[in-house]
Amino acid sequence: MGTVRKLLRLRPWGVIQSRLLAREIGDYKPSLRALVHELFGEDVAVRKRAADVARRITERDAAPLERYADELAGLLESLPIDESQTRWHLALVVARVAMTRPQRLRAARIMSLLAEDESNAVRCSAVEGLATLALTEDSLREEAEALVEQFLWKGGTPAMQARARHAQKRLRKKYAEG
Numbered sequence: 001m002g003t004v005r006k007l008l009r010l011r012p013w014g015v016i017q018s019r020l021l022a023r024e025i026g027d028y029k030p031s032l033r034a035l036v037h038e039l040f041g042e043d044v045a046v047r048k049r050a051a052d053v054a055r056r057i058t059e060r061d062a063a064p065l066e067r068y069a070d071e072l073a074g075l076l077e078s079l080p081i082d083e084s085q086t087r088w089h090l091a092l093v094v095a096r097v098a099m100t101r102p103q104r105l106r107a108a109r110i111m112s113l114l115a116e117d118e119s120n121a122v123r124c125s126a127v128e129g130l131a132t133l134a135l136t137e138d139s140l141r142e143e144a145e146a147l148v149e150q151f152l153w154k155g156g157t158p159a160m161q162a163r164a165r166h167a168q169k170r171l172r173k174k175y176a177e178g
Contacts, residue, residue, distance in 0.1 A: 004034035008049045018049070027064040030130035032057075036068050038089075039075060043110050044083060051089035062096040069097040073106050084119035091122065095129030104137040115147055124163045131167030137173050144171060 007021050019150075025031040036056075038050040057064055065072070076090045091114055098107040111133065114126035124146065127147050134144035150156075151164035 002034075004031050005038065008035075008038055008046045008053070015051055018052045018056055022053045022060075024059060025053065025064075027061070029093055032064055034048050036065075036071070036177050037106045039072070042081060043079040044086070044172075048083065048086045048089070051086045052092065054093045055089040058096040065093065065112040066099050069094070069099060069103045072097060073103065076110055078143060081118070084117070084122050087114065088118070088119065088121040091125035091129045092132075098133060101137065104140070108133050108137070108140050108143065112143070112147075115150075123151075124160055127160065127167055130164050131171055134171060139176065141171070 002027065004021070007017075007024075011019060025035060035050055037054060038046050039054065041047055041050075050150070054065060073094050076087065076094050079087050079090070081087075091111065094107050094110060098104045108130060111126045111130040114122050115130070117123050130140065130144045130147055134140040144167070148164045148168045151160045152168070157165060169172065
């Protein structure tokens with residue numbers, strides 16, 4: 001636990017450090033527990049870094065953090081609006097680790113709220129997150145497709161449109177095969 005704690009406090013911090021720590025933690029349970037512990041800590045900067053690392057872990061494989069799905073969704077719901085970087089990282093994590101139907105529906109509700117956020121990055125994560133959820137929860141397909149269309153055609157920023165195009169491609173592939 002001490003190593004994760006120390007590494008999250010290193011200066012400087014960036015994508016390279018985040019990826020390295022995510023790889024180092026992998027699926028090692030004591031380090032995952034330490035990472036989740038830091039997500040709930042008082043230090044806003046460390047919380048943001050921990051969310052970044054968690055996102056990178058789930059990019060490869062969500063399974064290591066699935067056991068924390070409910071706690072992470074609760075944390076995302078409670079984060080203040082001014083922690084937008086933590087919220088956008090955590091939105092992707094929550095969408096990826098939701099394995100049960102109740103978890104997916106709760107995560108979808110959160111993504112719908114985040115889609116109205118003032119932060120462009122948070123909104124982008126919301127569209128990607130909702131599309132991810134719709135890939136395993138068919139009942140979310142229409143909502144995800146509607147959000148994608150909104151981001152594509154109603155004045156979304158280039159980043160939003162890129163995320164929406166990517167989400168649309170994933171949804172079309174899944175539902176064309178189904």
